Amino acid sequence: MARSRTLSNHARNILFALLEARGGWQHGYELARLAGVKSGTLYPLLIRLEEQGYLQAEWQQPLEGGRPPRHAYRLTAAGEQLARDNPPHGAAAAARAVAI
């Protein structure tokens, strides 16, 4: 069930933070800090992005032994495109200013 909606600025920030990772995996807490959103905003958006095929999520074993696996995220190719098409409003304005 595809539904097209205007992305909120929170969603744009999260996409931008994921895009900045350049294909690398990120964790929830780190992502929340980078995007400047609370976990209550972050996770519903991550779930939706994953359901819509814009995000890959997987459990990763930690580098240090004895610690539990963590959920990690990165954009799919479609997600990267979505992120590029929907930059944060500030970034879009800055890009327009440069273009002018």
Add this chain to the structure above:
Amino acid sequence: MSLGTRRRVALLTCRVLQRALPPGLQPWGGAIAQEVAEIDDDDAALRFALHGLFGLAPRIILFQLARPLAALTGRDTRNGGTVDMDLYEVVVRRPQALGTACAVGAVLLGLAYMWAAGAPLRYLGINTGALAVGLGLLALSGGLVGVARRWPGALTLAMGVLLLATGLLGDRSEGAARWVAFGGLFIQPSLILLPAMIVGFARSRNALSAIGLIVAAAAMAIQPDRAMAGMLAAGLAVLAALRPDRWVLPAFAASALAFGITLVRPDTLPAMPYVDQILYSAFDVHALAGLAVLGGSILLVVPAIVGKLYDATHREAYSVFGIVWLAAILAAAIGNYPTPIVGYGGSAVLGYMLSLAMLPTATRACIGAEVSIRDEAPGQQPVDRHLCIGIALTS
């Protein structure tokens, strides 16, 4: 709260979150729990856990709502599928199931209010009886699909004429003629028929149905009934905004004129106990009674909200359904009008059921191994046995 306590509350929150989430989303609850475990600062960990629970609360609530509803559609929510898909299935295939659950919930809350307010048992019995009749009518729906297919406009026109007849010949009280005596009860035909007429008009319309609504608008001005005239004008205003075609605009103009006339004409009817203006007075009875009335009122518009979110192809019908009942609730909040379903009033229960029957449904067509959802063609909706029984009740 000590540092150790904060950490324990954070972990407990994560456990609650994991348990409450739908099975398909429980790994996300685990993901939050692991992030919380990685955060050194106890305050930050607690905030992360609580915000996570708060943010996912709508999914949890929808899941708990969807479980009984999905059972009605035979869909298993325990394994596979998402809450979104479950609700999508329910709304697209069986919107009446969702609406019925909301109606039953609203009536039960209304009964709780009336019991707390000390209403006569007869009132409770009548509301329960109206619910039973409404459920029976809904269960019998579909038998007159052929009639509705052939004469949808004529049916709306006939209902408009019935409403006009009520205004001209109905039982009068304090200068208003809105009721018809039926089997020892006074029923309000406009509250039974008008919501269904408006929602049906949102689904499909022609010259006859537009005339039917114009006649209904005249009837509301004659009765006079500000609440119902306002409901008609609000429903048609939304439709005019979404789909301003040659049938909608004249009907909307007539309804706006009728509403204006009802505002000018005096309405001296006093408030009826347990019926009118209970949205506020219920809180005087008890906070829980007030919450019951408020919660029941909110339940009435839930099918519209969920339908608008999950059935993109029929947003007009769901928007009109929602605004119609919201208008009725607002009218009850600001004037001496019955609070729909939650207050004592069998007409509103029947009217709600009738308007539910007018919501779109999809039928499943199996083609080979594939199952596809096929929407009914315009004008082929199963308009329904309820309407005719509703007419019978009012004539």
